[in-house]
Amino acid sequence: MRRFITPLTVVGVLLTSTLIWACSVPVFRYALERWPADKYSVVIYYRGKLNQEHQKIVAQFDKEGTIGQQSANVELRLIDLDSKPAPKSEDLELWKIQKTETLPLMVVRTPLPAPVPSGFWSGELSEENVAKMIDSPLRKNIAKQLINGQTAVWVFLESGNPEKDKSAFALLSKELKRMEKTLKLPEIEEADIEQGLVSVSPDSLKLKFSLEKCSREDSAEAGFTSMLLATENDLKEFTAEPMAFPVFGRGRVLYALIGKGINSDTIEQACRDLTGPCTCQVKDQNPGTDLLMAVNWEKLVTPTTQDEKELPPLTGLTGYSKESKGKSGDLKMSEILKKSLAQNGSDSKKTGSNSSEDVTAPEVATTSTTSDKATPSLSSGMVESPNQSDSSEMTQGSSLFRNMMIMAAMMLVVVLGASYFLMARK
Numbered sequence: 001m002r003r004f005i006t007p008l009t010v011v012g013v014l015l016t017s018t019l020i021w022a023c024s025v026p027v028f029r030y031a032l033e034r035w036p037a038d039k040y041s042v043v044i045y046y047r048g049k050l051n052q053e054h055q056k057i058v059a060q061f062d063k064e065g066t067i068g069q070q071s072a073n074v075e076l077r078l079i080d081l082d083s084k085p086a087p088k089s090e091d092l093e094l095w096k097i098q099k100t101e102t103l104p105l106m107v108v109r110t111p112l113p114a115p116v117p118s119g120f121w122s123g124e125l126s127e128e129n130v131a132k133m134i135d136s137p138l139r140k141n142i143a144k145q146l147i148n149g150q151t152a153v154w155v156f157l158e159s160g161n162p163e164k165d166k167s168a169f170a171l172l173s174k175e176l177k178r179m180e181k182t183l184k185l186p187e188i189e190e191a192d193i194e195q196g197l198v199s200v201s202p203d204s205l206k207l208k209f210s211l212e213k214c215s216r217e218d219s220a221e222a223g224f225t226s227m228l229l230a231t232e233n234d235l236k237e238f239t240a241e242p243m244a245f246p247v248f249g250r251g252r253v254l255y256a257l258i259g260k261g262i263n264s265d266t267i268e269q270a271c272r273d274l275t276g277p278c279t280c281q282v283k284d285q286n287p288g289t290d291l292l293m294a295v296n297w298e299k300l301v302t303p304t305t306q307d308e309k310e311l312p313p314l315t316g317l318t319g320y321s322k323e324s325k326g327k328s329g330d331l332k333m334s335e336i337l338k339k340s341l342a343q344n345g346s347d348s349k350k351t352g353s354n355s356s357e358d359v360t361a362p363e364v365a366t367t368s369t370t371s372d373k374a375t376p377s378l379s380s381g382m383v384e385s386p387n388q389s390d391s392s393e394m395t396q397g398s399s400l401f402r403n404m405m406i407m408a409a410m411m412l413v414v415v416l417g418a419s420y421f422l423m424a425r426k
Contacts, residue, residue: 023278024189025198026205027286028151030278031249032301033199037073037290038111042133044125045095046104047082054104054125070294072134098122108133108223110230111290120230121223133223135294138214142247143295145210152248152274154211157228159242168242168262169213175267176209183207186277199301207275224291231289232256246270250301251291 023030042061050058060066061076079091081103086092097118098107104125110116123129142153156172158165188202198205214221214228228245229235231253235243241259244267248254254273257266273287280286 023192023197024186025192025278026151026185026275027278028248028274029198029205031252031283032146032297034197035249035252035283037250037252037293037297040074040111040292041077041109041114042074043077043079043091043094043107043109043119044104045079045081045098045107046125047080050104057125057127057130060130067130067134067294070135071296071298072292072294073290074134074292094119106130106133108292110227114230115233115289116230121226132220134292136221136224138212138221139224139251139291139293141212143251143293146248146251147295147300149204149206149208150210151206151208152210152246152254152271154209155214155228155245155247156211157214157225157243157245158216159240160216161240161242164259165242168244168259169211171264172244172262172267173211175264176211176271179268179271180207180209183271183275185275209271227291228253228256231291246274247291248274249288250297251293251295252288253291254288 044058046054058076058078060068061074062068067074077091079087079095081087081095087095094107095105098105100122102124105122106125106129107119107122109119121133138155142155145153154172154176156165156169185205185207188198192198193202214225216225218225228243231245232255235256235258238258242262243259244257244262246254254270257270
């Protein structure tokens, strides 16, 4: 009996966690709104004191510096090899791995736990090296597309073999077009919309994949190429093979497809993983590695919380200009949000956002405009229609069902746990 209780307890725990953390919002959209990009580590080794030129470079990482203003997901660590007490052993080990006497030396590592612990790039501390590592033209292009609502941007890293590259790229392009036509986005539950798990109208979400080439010989993308190859610990072993990286959310690589691994089955599986419902809202329990990008995601993508009084923008991520304010009345608020507001007797406001085309600019911000019209509350004489009543009952029923399932799963865990301890005592 005891042999069966333990597995059942594990199943109960997994069932409970799944019910609590699952939602119906597509993975790519939930990641864009809810998963902050993990920070890269830039470790600078030096002896004694940095000269004035190097100090200016280091100052760029400050909150008021160039890199800090760009909101790049990176943190700086300064290691004086002559300091007393001596640097931590882990810092000294990282220094020894570099096998160089170049100082000051800049070592860049992916977010911890790093797939490549020794750092995926190291070189002299210079303005040029820092600039290429923090940002690049292709990363800017990827960020723009993700901000504009693209499901994912696939980066095709060329191998340098024209025949292999041509064949793999053609197949990938063909399959992505097929996925756009055959895949369907999940229907977002009313309860998830009411909880603010998505900040735009579900109807505005689009299923669209784009494809970008990256050459290993492009000096402007050298830092980005090294970064892609560091998202997994063994990718550098396949230098003669083309690779495909689906990038989603706030610049997160799902995983790499390599050589013959770029086929219809693996491409479809990756696309389904990105467009399916988010089965786990905890980022660390999902696959993927974030890229280093100089993008102020927080200002460009503002998720709606349950306590906010104003309605979320329903015009997509690109927003609209002040000149289009007069046309904003043509944009229909989702019926779900209307019904929710009518029931709560709260005033509604239409909001819009202005976003700069250059996603890396620190001045990018979200602004709102409010209309003079307010939705009258039920208490002021509004009569609730039968459709509204039915929708309300469905919403309440959905929430009640979910809560009951959670409670049942938790009770199952408690009962099984108590039975296990009783059996153990016997």
